Amino acid sequence: EVQLVESGGGLVQPGGSLRLSCAASGFTFSSYWMTWVRQAPGRGLEWVATIKLDGSEEYYVDSVKGRFTLSRDNAKNSMNLQMTNLRAEDTAVYYCAREGYCSGSACYSGSDNWGQGTLVIVSS
């Protein structure tokens, strides 16, 4: 059974940092691109970042470029999202997701497995 478990969320002050983790099991982690999606309270889904299966390239939404860094450790079946210079508008539930078919510089067939999410609150 595919399992994705996020951790690391919490309350942080504006300008602060937080590191989210996603632990994967039940599949060959190194064979899949992985993604973070967030959802602000009462709002819709927003794609945040995706990392290629070997960690050679990452893609970010413009609003987090230069502040968030996505990495993965295929030996540990885990992915991390390092978030710095956090803003109030980063407050959201952050979901880790596994991508379906990806090639080149796109993921074509949606995110087929999701974690339960971890809540990040940026507030003073």
Added chain:
Amino acid sequence: DIQMTQSPSSVSASVGDRVTITCRASQEISFWLSWYQQKPGKAPKLLIYAASSLQSGVPSRFSGSGYGTQFTLTISSLQPEDFATYYCQQGNTFPPAFGPGTKVDFK
């Protein structure tokens, strides 16, 4: 960047109703469009990928169609467990934007 829109933003329906949700992309995306269902407090669930392919385990009352810039999700006979919010997402290029969502609630 490609922008996604959905209509309607909400729909009130009854069990057994046929429900149709439309998603439009601001540019051609071929058939690289996915649909998700999300219930309150839960993670999204992939229903449809590549515009019309049913994800494993998803009931056949869900179907998708479309190509290019206009896509449709249809629930042929709404069931109690289908009351939720539905999102489309394009997968043609990064960033893979989501639509704003369509809430399906009780009439």
